[in-house]
Amino acid sequence: MNIFVLMKRTFDTEEKIVINNGQVSEDGAEFIINPYDEYAIEEAIQVRDQHGGEITVVTVGNEEAEKELRTALAMGCDKAVLINVEDDVEESDQYTTAKILAEYLKDKNPDLILAGNVAIDGGSGQVGPRVAELLGIPYVTTVTKLDIDGGKVTIVRDVEGDEEMIETSLPLLVTAQQGLNEPRYPSLPGIMKAKKKPLEELELDDLDLEEDDVKAKTKTIEIFLPPKKEAGRILQGELADQVKELVSLLHTEAKVV
């Protein structure tokens, strides 16, 4: 089976956001594989181990993303592709990223493409479905269970807490939801092997794309932090009295109940 995983490098979830000159500062920040993409990678490995084939993990970014690609290889992916857009793309949005990925994938005959259902930085969840639509293949988002039997695919997806049972077929793109699996940690032999696995670097030129072809359709004009919360009130006294006071405050002062 020809399997592809779409991966994004993101800030660690424990990072605080600092804004410098109107941009989110990356100084000293820890980066990780987007947590939802980790589920996608793990699922890809399980599918390959069961059905055979090869996994290529693909990212659009800059050379820094090599580290996360190596981690994906250490987990068990077979090949990595970095589409380095640092020199070519100044402003990108989900349209840009999807277009680049689809252009890369269009002649690769993928059977299965996996991605995270959302990236924890931008948080739009657009790229997966956009890529599927550009490739003309079906997609299922927020998947919590994936079973492949020949060409038939049975899926459970999370819909705001309810479960939908879906039947579909390959080729297919799915986006991973939490609960799909328990991503493995790279093993030491895995890390050693990853160093020798192929990591290909491409630029827009290699995909016959011009900067204009992938020009963003939306533009960020300002980034700001939420207003700092003032320290709240810790109630005092007997517990029962605190509870009475709290209910009264919520009712009369905060007016939320």
Add this chain to the structure above:
Amino acid sequence: MARKVITLAEVRDGSLRNVSFEAIAAAKTIAEGGEVVAVLVGESVQSYANELIYYGADRVVVVENEKLKNYTSDGFSQALMAVIDAEKPEGIVFGHTALGKDLSPKIATKLNSGLISDVINVEEAGGNLVFTRPIYSGKAFEKKITTDEFIFVTVRPNNIPALERDESRTGNVSSLSVDIKDLRTIVKEIVRKTVEGVDLSEAKVIVAGGRGVKSAEGFEPLKELANVLGGAVGASRGACDAGYCDYSLQIGQTGKVVTPDLYIACGISGAIQHLAGMSNSKVIVAINKDPEANIFKVADYGIVGDLFEVVPLLAEEFKKLKVHS
């Protein structure tokens, strides 16, 4: 510049979702005096049309087909594209719901359009329509504009106020017949797991538990309190990882981002990744044994104490309040 804007209305469990009314309000701002047309898609949804008019839609287009009983991206995109072909809108607003998130990128791609997802505010500023949305799950925000004329956004539930319901509003309701074919994904079954609860993303009140809840049974008093308040139960990653509850309840940077009127955090320490998912709630109450817990830094009101004592007392007090008011 006046523009025609369509919104997609969503029905869940036999009623229109609030976010459908909020989408109409957002569409009004985007339309800048142009027409707002609400679209209803389903097997039998005509009866909801008037309600959309009462909430401010100028017109409603209904697409009914037995193949649209359950949502599929193939089916609903065919219905929507038929409406878009007929109406030629210059803007589209969906709710940022499971359905909206799944469908909007497909439609945007078909239209070769940009898409600004998860919008919490729309304003006109300096001749542009400016859209505010959270990034890093609410640790920061960005303001975006579209570089094309066409505007496509999804709006986060609970943030853009709906217009006042007004039964004196009138508008035309029309049907569009669409041939739905070649569905590549088929919904075999929907298992309701949220029957008792209110949906987290639209809940006005959320009672959330963390590791301090200690077990699955430990969530019972929280459920009781949520019931009294007509709210939903949520959880921290710690509680989900420990197996006390389902991952679908998780609030945080991995999990759901929520902005209820009232968030009651019980036995939650307040890891940064959890705070990202809830710190933009209007009012936050923290209940924790540890007075040094991080959660108190974002709380409006805090009680230092054992949640198993405090939560049942709270439920009792709220019950009394309900009786009196």
